Amino acid sequence: MIGGDGIGPEVVAEALKVVRAAGVELDTTDFDLGGARYLKDGTILPDDVLDELRGFDAILLGAVGTPDVPPGVIERGLLLKMRFALDQYVNLRPFTLADAGIDFLVVRENTEGTYAGEGGFLRKGTPDEIATQGSVNTRMGVERVIRYAFELAASRPRRHLTMVHKTNVLTFAGDLWQRTFEEVGSEFPEVTTAYNHVDAACIFFVQDPQRYDVIVTDNLFGDILTDLGGAVSGGIGFASSGNLDPTRRAPSMFEPVHGSAPDIAGQAKANPIAAILSAAMMLDLLGEAEAAERIRKACAATTDLSASTPEIGDAVAARL
Numbered sequence: 001m002i003g004g005d006g007i008g009p010e011v012v013a014e015a016l017k018v019v020r021a022a023g024v025e026l027d028t029t030d031f032d033l034g035g036a037r038y039l040k041d042g043t044i045l046p047d048d049v050l051d052e053l054r055g056f057d058a059i060l061l062g063a064v065g066t067p068d069v070p071p072g073v074i075e076r077g078l079l080l081k082m083r084f085a086l087d088q089y090v091n092l093r094p095f096t097l098a099d100a101g102i103d104f105l106v107v108r109e110n111t112e113g114t115y116a117g118e119g120g121f122l123r124k125g126t127p128d129e130i131a132t133q134g135s136v137n138t139r140m141g142v143e144r145v146i147r148y149a150f151e152l153a154a155s156r157p158r159r160h161l162t163m164v165h166k167t168n169v170l171t172f173a174g175d176l177w178q179r180t181f182e183e184v185g186s187e188f189p190e191v192t193t194a195y196n197h198v199d200a201a202c203i204f205f206v207q208d209p210q211r212y213d214v215i216v217t218d219n220l221f222g223d224i225l226t227d228l229g230g231a232v233s234g235g236i237g238f239a240s241s242g243n244l245d246p247t248r249r250a251p252s253m254f255e256p257v258h259g260s261a262p263d264i265a266g267q268a269k270a271n272p273i274a275a276i277l278s279a280a281m282m283l284d285l286l287g288e289a290e291a292a293e294r295i296r297k298a299c300a301a302t303t304d305l306s307a308s309t310p311e312i313g314d315a316v317a318a319r320l
């Protein structure tokens with residue numbers, strides 16, 4: 001358990017409460033990681049802590065990042081470091097809003113792209129300053145996430161996979177993604193495919209999200225689109241995610257899509273459903289699929305979201 005910053009500890013507490021109410025006994029260990037620790041002793045994610053994390057079956061995380069620390073220090077040093085070091089190359093983000101007919105998943109590449117951190121400054125702080133920020137796309141990295149998305153699409157009733165990119169401008173990375181999508185796709189004749197440029201995908205997310213079944217996209221587009229996905233399917237407080245290592249060499253990490261929400265932290269105003277649904281995804285992986293399904297049903301039946309964070313957790317737990 002890594003509660004992290006802001007509303008993170010508030011929402012993971014409710015997730016754990018609900019898991020226990022579902023009758024699943026988890027042996028948990030709390031890790032003090034995030035902004036508070038960094039401000040206390042200057043450490044973010046020491047190597048021995050990272051090694052310790054490798055020994056767990058799963059990681060449940062709230063959110064990280066605080067206005068007290070410059071942007072990116074904790075986000076890169078903790079969250080991205082774990083995603084990369086544990087090679088959690090799939091970021092799986094489901095969106096459902098049954099009444100509206102919305103039911104799709106975004107498979108976000110989670111270890112490459114602009115997130116790899118390629119770039120730097122020249123002549124920093126001078127009028128001639130140059131900042132570059134590259135995008136890393138390896139054939140191996142692109143292929144493995146696209147293959148995961150095809151396998152996922154093949155397992156669903158609609159069997160439809162859309163790739164989202166910006167091939168009309170990002171002609172190098174886009175070309176690699178497009179070729180890989182076509183080549184891997186030839187192994188899945190049962191899956192129908194589509195392609196959207198990311199700007200058009202923003203229109204469709206708002207006006208016609210029902211068209212989507214599974215989407216595969218690069219790291220940054222997936223980051224942006226999944227906040228939008230949350231907003232159009234009930235709100236960001238419902239959006240769950242799993243950072244997966246499908247090979248299971250390392251633990252996967254489950255967390256809500258949202259951040260630490262400093263604007264509402266400490267006020268018991270956060271919606272804990274996203275964290276609870278992330279814990280349900282974790283239970284699927286831990287072999288507790290039946291409990292996970294009961295938790296999802298209990299969340300769907302919990303409609304009074306004007307209540308406080310612990311009250312919402314209590315209401316979901318009571319249904320279990």
Ligand code: NAD
Pocket residue numbers: 007011062063064065066067072075079236237255256257258259260261262263264269270271272274
């Ligand atoms: P945010 O997602 O924290 O907040 C955006 C808006 O959504 C805010 O108005 C917030 O109050 C609202 N919101 C978020 N979660 C909510 C919930 N569960 N219930 C009700 N309202 C909710 O995004 P931000 O403000 O851009 O980022 C704040 C910090 O969080 C930054 O440091 C950022 O880097 C970090 N962040 C961390 C993660 C993560 O740990 N996975 C994800 C996104 C942002």
Ligand code: IPM
Pocket residue numbers: 064065075076079080223257259
């Ligand atoms: C997310 C977050 C992270 C990301 C940040 C905090 C590094 O926004 O999980 O969506 O950009 O991946």
Ligand code: MN
Pocket residue numbers: 223224227257
């Ligand atoms: Mn994000």
